Amino acid sequence: MKKEKIMQMIQAYDGLNLYMTTDTPESPRAVVIISHGMCEHSGRYAAVTQKLFDRGFKVYRYDLRGHGKSEGERGFYSAPDEITEDLHRIVDIASEENPGLKRFLLGYSMGGFAVADFCTKYPDKAEGAILFDAATRDNLGGFSRVSQSLDPLTRFPNKLAKRLTSDPEVTAAYKADPLNASYFTAGLSQQLTLGIRQLTANSTFRLPVLLLHGEKDTLVDPSDSTDFFAQIASEDKHLKIYGNTQHEIFNEAVKNQVMTDVTRWIENRL
Template sequence: MDEEHEFTPGMLPDSVQRRSERTDNSNWFPSNYFINKDKLAIFYRSWLPTPVAQPAIKGIVVLSHGLGEHSGRYEKLGLMFAAKGYAVYALDHQGHGCSEGTRTHVKHFIDFIHDVHQLAELAKSKHPTVKKIFLIGHSMGSLISIHAVNEAPRLFDGVVLSAPPLSLDLPPGFLSLAPVISAYLPKMQAPPLDIATLCHDPAVFDRYVSDPLNGMGPIRFRLLAELAKASCEVPEFQKDFPIPYLLMHGTADGMCSHAGSKSFYEASTIKDKTFISYPECFHELFNEPGHESKSILEALNWIEDRVDK
């Protein structure tokens, strides 16, 4: 029933001092960490336009990755956007990648949301003259993005959603039992997720499995319960989703249902909305062979059409 996050000894400097609040964070870490409200060090990386090729930054893009992975897997997307004049900032969610926190665990789903908001504000502070800021999320990161927009609709000017988990195949009674189990055994390991439909490219799959920064073993029950709860809450506000969005999903995605994305699109009433289905594509559209560049370009062109409006 331990609710505290685990701090790996030596993972980052001065974590004991930080938690004791006996010092500030101004000189502990390199610039690619920020300290969140729970005193966890959250790692982020950025891809920035070169001043020679693109002297003026057109917009800011914040990227929210999926469950059990990390921001480094979005290098191609970051570089493509930076080459077109965008400052891209991508965090490792708490409990993931190089960020602190118990692996694949979160106390409350809104903790992810607060971290995304904090990174967005940090990015805006680094580029105070840039007017537009966009959010891109994949899988769990899309669900985080949907809630992040709903919680702070004026923070972002548009959002790109890739394969969000909006229609879950839950066992009978799961939603009733999950809060009880997660309250008493929050860090109990849940059954591992089936990643057979991650991507059609075997090389991408192999790199995913062998990457030590990925944590796709059994996830913690609290995180699973919070994900399910957050997904089931979306219908409460999807009709009035407040900002323009691009929603993309592969029809052969066995990890997150294509039908859930279609229902979200049909239910939302905002005029500026776009839904793109990718026939026979698996879960990771930004890595699907024959579609990876196309899906990134779809996202880039969608943002390009709105950055100057």
């Protein structure tokens, strides 16, 4: 399939530059926007993008502020809605460029929070959400264990690599990738804690949603997804837990099944 790839800097709502990549097939069937997790970047989603592209979907992916090639203090947020409003900007660009095409948002881990929060606040701006091991709750206390009174610029080393996937090649590549952050800040955890609290208190999420989670995820507990599933207002909602899989289900042995599940789910809603 013929492919057009565009890599560019776009301005966020506050003027900060975000790095965005767009992959466009000849005749797009729908738009998918990918929001990645903490301490990584959108380039790690090339394989996911290819699977979506092969099914005729136009894919937008971007580096979150303070991540990858985007501007901003590394691994830092100063308000709980920054991550959501950056996604809002990408969705608006995708909508302007693709009138008449349905928009589906795919969020992983921290990016899953951004997607869930965005769809709760702006339900008319997307037709559905896919959440991979999403931080829609914080049952393990990964974010909330950082005190709100700590200096927001306090740095914590990135020790995620060994808990992301059981694939040693992916782990080695993650460690060697210079665009993956070596640290994150207290500010990121503090603001995500506040954001997740707000999301938990607001159960009005009503869009079609596909929740996918790894059974042995030790970074975002599967109960985060089961709780979110039980509490939201969506009538069209599906939850699948993949057995014997860690946090990056798209990099586990089930990765082809994961993407088959995703593409079929989208196609059934076109």
